[in-house]
Amino acid sequence: MIKNPIQWPDGAKCAVAITFDMDADSILHLDYPESSINKISALSMLRYGPEVAIPRILDTYKQLDIQQTFFVPAWCIENYPSAVKAMVDGGHEVAHHGYIHEYPGSNSREEEHYWLKYGIKAIENATGQRPKGWRAPYYDFSGNSADLLIEEGFLYDSSLMGDDIPYILKTDQGEVIEFPCHNGMDDWPQFANYTDFKYEMPIKAPSQGIEIFREEFDVMYKYGGLWVSVWHPFVTGRLANWDKIAELIEYMKSKGDVWFAKMEDIAAYVRQCIDDGSYTPRIDKLPYYRDKVFLTYKK
Ligand SMILES: [Zn+2]
Secondary structure, eight states, rough: OOOOOOOOGGGOOOOEEEEEOOOHHHHHHHTTTTGGGGOOHHHHHHIIIIIIIHHHHHHHHHHHHHHOOEOOOOOOHHOOOHHHHHHHHTTTTEEEESSSSSSSGOHHHHHHHHHHHHHHHHHHHHHOOOOOOOOGGOOOOOOHHHHHHHHTOEEOOOOSSSSSSSSEEETTTEEOOOOOOOOGGHHHHHHHHEEEGGGOOOOHHHHHTTTHHHHHHHHHHTTTOOOEEEEHHHTTSSSHHHHHHHHHHHHHEEEEOOOOOOOOHHHHHHHHHHHHHHHHHHEEOOSSOOOOOOHHHHO
8 A cells, every 4th residue: 555665663563743733822813913812712712722731731641651743833932931841841842833823835935934044043942952843834835845944954844745654855955854744634624613713614522533533543553654643732632632632642552563753753763764775755856846837738
């Protein structure tokens, strides 16, 4: 089923990266620059992430003895320092997720580069370490993103959906490892019903909504893939959801041969396997197209 499987370390059948995007209320200020501060109910729902869910999630990770990755917009790092400090104190990775969850594809190359550098500084200030990875806010990976990540020395990106295992994004400037995710691994389609964001999915019972994540895990375990969740503390960190997710993580752990790791550690391992020739990843050459496809057809 997978043409070029990677050998995971210590005979692990698959790798698991539980990634959370701690967006908090950045998305509300982005969508409602004039009125966000008066949207108290929405603010309370979003602030639940750093205030209530993050401590809960970190407690579970500590009990289960795993360390994972959090993608955090720089604005959230500046506004929720204790949540970020708790991540760092727990040995988890803080990775780059834009400034205020802006759409990179709406920015010029210069603007995107400015906010990328701004976020690097914010993460360095909060963690003492330069970020190794990036996830585009709203999966909005722009035509300039790959080159900018390469220029700033990022090891990996996790915004795209082009494979089931790590692969390489290659441009004229160099290359960066891609850890693919996909919409089925996001928690919004299962649980998000937010009128302010015009996103009104019918909310599933936790036991029903998490089934998709379990089935995704079972197939990654069967075929040796990389399981990447794209979860949000204010969604998956709510009490009933997280209670079920803790059971799911215990189920994954009970297999005994699953590699739970921070994405920066998975990236270092994949890089090493590529360099020593033990893994030949698929390569996506970017840009996919140099000219507007439909307009070419119309000529
Ligand atoms: Zn996000």
